[in-house]
Amino acid sequence: MQNRLKYWLLFAVVSALALTGLSTAQAAFEDDEACLMCHKYPRMGRVTEDGVFRSYSVPPEMFSNTVHRNVPCRDCHNYIKELPHRPVETGVTCDQECHTKKNPATGKPFSHKPVYDLFQNSVHARGKIAEGLDANKPYCISCHTNPLYNPDQTEPPKKVVDRCELCHEKLDFVTQWYSHTSRRVLEVKRSGEEIVALCSRCHSNEKMLERHAAAAEEAGEPLGKKFLIAAKSYEESFHGKVTKYGFEGAATCLDCHADQENYYRGVHGILSSRDPASPTHKNNRVEACRQCHEYADEKFLAVDPHPSFDAKYNPVLHKAEAIYGVVGNGVVIALIGLSLFETFGRRRDGVGWRIRWGSTWWRRSKRKRKRIIPK
Amino acid sequence: MLKPLNRKQKWIAYGSLAFIGIWTLWLLFMIGVYLLDPGN
Amino acid sequence: MKLSKEAEKLLQKCMQQNRTSDQDRKEVEDLIEMMPQDRVLLYKNVISNPIGDLPRYSIHIRIQHLLTFSTFLLLAFTGLPVHFSDAFWAQPFNSMLGGIEVTRTIHRTLAAVMIFTMIYHIATLAAGTIIQLARGRFDMRRTVIPMYKDLQDMKEDVMYFAGTRKQRPEMDKFMYKQKIHYFAAAFGNSVMVLSGSAFLFPDIWASILPSGWAYYFQDIMRLAHPHEALLALVVIAFWHWYNVHLAPGRFPMQWTYLTGKITREHQIEEHFLEYLRNLVEQPAERAYLRTLLQKYDLRGQGQLPEGAPASASADRQ
Structure with missing residues (x-):
């Protein structure tokens, strides 16, 4: 009886929320499990032992616009058996089988498991809860947030609607299916800038890199020669420079480091360059370069995609840069000096800045040679 | 005696002077920006 | 005046090359006899048309200069916002043109025009040299x-500026400053073309170069391109423009690049040897100089008469 009453109360609260229009999305987010009773509050959370505030808030007006809005909470949070629930240990892992509704195409429940398994074979592999070396690596949610369902368009284009509604009378259905499919077509790949920014979140974080390098050394695990400057040197490279300002034709991190046979498989299964299967392994590099550089051969591999003018990484280039600086400044100072000296010398003999009487030599000369007077 | 620059010649001469002046100002501005940038 | 040995030799060669008649020879030699020993008195007293009196550059050279400077400035204009695309002014500039891709395309197109100009220039020099050789008028000293x-x-010259020489040296059509500038520009342009091509065709360069070179080549080129460009820009703005626009005597503008002519005053001051050739080759110049020298009687003068006033009103006559 107690339980029933509780659920009734919850239902009342949720209905009231729905009625007051908190969830205004077209596909209304239904909180049948009453999780929002607590999780809707913005300050919902706790302060950890380390003094970090962890938010447990799930703003319904946001969540109801995300791709997961139709998945009931407990499909993923399947360890929640009672309300209020116990402290969560591991939480949701992304390899869980989710949608209870079976996939109409395969008859199987939906899951991210195939991608998760690819990821577990990559150089970035880690479990959700990780320690030591693995703790520095990314988990699924480091790159994938819970994205908006329909970020580009709130309404399908009129032409599409007009065509669909010939047969499908329910407009809601049309909108939903349009969004479901168009989302996958419109957002197939992040832009070059976004990819670099994503990788740089960890690969530019110096503290993280140093921590990882130290831990790797202790564990005897080899890292790339330029592991510490991977993102920084890329930004200095030709590829990095043009990518940074919106040119989509230049190679980003993933164009070389991910296997391109199937882009989506490749990016989740990035391997160390020492792995013979990696496109950046020395045996595969020519092929990787040839994707864009038609005439690339073995010799082309000498061109460094992660150039550095740091004395530690390339002393020759470091010196070359210094020489350029000295020569450049020296030349400029010498030429300006010569001009000033010349002007000084000629001024002493009476040259002026104005033309008078057909000549610029009209001032009194300090060399005692005044302009000749016409007879 | 030499005639001074006529009107058209003055336009050309001082016009190009203004042109290089603007260029030089731009260059000086850039050098300023470069030198004031704390990243350099 | 008594010519220096060197100038005398040069003048004789010029007259020989031009097959100057005995009468003209005598005329030239008379004129030189009438000139003051102190050349300063000469260039201080000639009257010049500010847009130029004596021929200096052919129409080809002028077109090349026009093409070079316009492509150079536009290349700088489109190259700098690519190189300094971090700077706050670069992004609005690039967007104004339609994005960095457009800026880069314009840059490359202009580069092609500049390369064409370089080829045009080399062709002009080669053809000009061949013609002069065929006519028996080639003189190495007259080249750059x-x-x-x-x-x-x-x-x-430096000693003159410092005050320890009375006159500037007798210089030829291209003085040391112009030669430095010419070869700096030629070298700079070549570096820009080379490094620019390394950006466009890194794979081809790597396959041409001996193995192992590509590692340094590509990055040294990446270093060279902006450094050379900035150096060129600074040299142009603070040296070349100063010399041809701002320097006293040239202000507000030296017209040579438009008219192809140099003023008498400038020619005698900085290119006296070329002025001697002008006397041989330009009868009109001989006539002008004769009138001037007869009017002022500068013969044998090294110093101004004591106590001569230099005030503006006295000058005006």
Whole structure:
């Protein structure tokens, strides 16, 4: 009886929320499990032992616009058996089988498991809860947030609607299916800038890199020669420079480091360059370069995609840069000096800045040679 | 005696002077920006 | 005046090359006799048309200069916002043109025009040299090729500026400063073309170069391109423009690049040897100089008469 009453109360609260229009999305987010009773509050959370505030808030007006809005909470949070629930240990892992509704195409429940398994074979592999070396690596949610369902368009284009509604009378259905499919077509790949920014979140974080390098050394695990400057040197490279300002034709991190046979498989299964299967392994590099550089051969591999003018990484280039600086400044100072000296010398003999009487030599000369007077 | 620059010649001469002046100002501005940038 | 040995030799060669008649020879020699020993008095007293009196550059050279400077400035204009795309002014500039891709495309197109100009220039020089050789009028000293004399000229000129010489040295059509500038520009342009091509065709360069070179080549080119460009821009703005626009005597503008002519005053001051050739080749110049010299009677004068006033009103006559 107690339980029933509780659920009734919850239902009342949720209905009231729905009625007051908190969830205004077209596909209304239904909180049948009453999780929002607590999780809707913005300050919902706790302060950890380390003094970090962890938010447990799930703003319904946001969540109801995300791709997961139709998945009931407990499909993923399947360890929640009672309300209020116990402290969560591991939480949701992304390899869980989710949608209870079976996939109409395969008859199987939906899951991210195939991608998760690819990821577990990559150089970035880690479990959700990780320690030591693995703790520095990314988990699924480091790159994938819970994205908006329909970020580009709130309404399908009129032409599409007009065509669909010939047969499908329910407009809601049309909108939903349009969004479901168009989302996958419109957002197939992040832009070059976004990819670099994503990788740089960890690969530019110096503290993280140093921590990882130290831990790797202790564990005897080899890292790339330029592991510490991977993102920084890329930004200095030709590829990095043009990518940074919106040119989509230049190679980003993933164009070389991910296997391109199937882009989506490749990016989740990035391997160390020492792995013979990696496109950046020395045996595969020519092929990787040839994707864009038609005439690339073995010799082309000498061109460094992660150039550095740091004395530690390339002393020759470091010196070359210094020489350029000295020569450049020296030349400029010498030429300006010569001009000033010349002007000084000629001024002493009476040259002026104005033309008078057909000549610029009209001032009194300090060399005692005044302009000749016409007879 | 030499005639001074006529009107058209003055336009050309001082016009190009203004042109290089603007260029030089731009260059000086850039050098300023470069030198004031704390990243350099 | 009594010519220096060197100038005398040069003048004789010029007259020989031009097959100057005996009468003209005598005329030239008379004129030189009438000139003051102190050349300063000459260039201080000639009357010049500010847009130029004596021929200097052919129409080809003028077109090349026009093409070079317009492509150079536009290349700088489109190259700098690519190189300094971090700077706050670069992004609005790039967007104004339609994005960095458009800026880069314009940059490359202009580069092609500049390369065409370089080829045009080399062709002009080659053709000009061949023609002069065929006519028996070629004189190495009249070209832009650097010679030992240029070093001496530079030393003498610096000493004049410092006040330890009475006159500037006798310099040829291209003085040391112009030779430095010419070869700096030629070298700079070549570096820009080379490094630019390394950006466009890194794979081809790597396959041409001996193995192992690509590692340094590509990055040294990446270093060279912006450094050389900035150096060129600074040299143009603070040296070349100063010399041709702002320097006293040239202000507000030296017209040579438009009219192809140089003023008498400038020619005698900085290119006296070329002025001697002008006397041989331009009868009109001989006539002008004769009138001037007869009017002022500068013969044998090294110093101004004591107590001569230099006030503006007295000058005006």
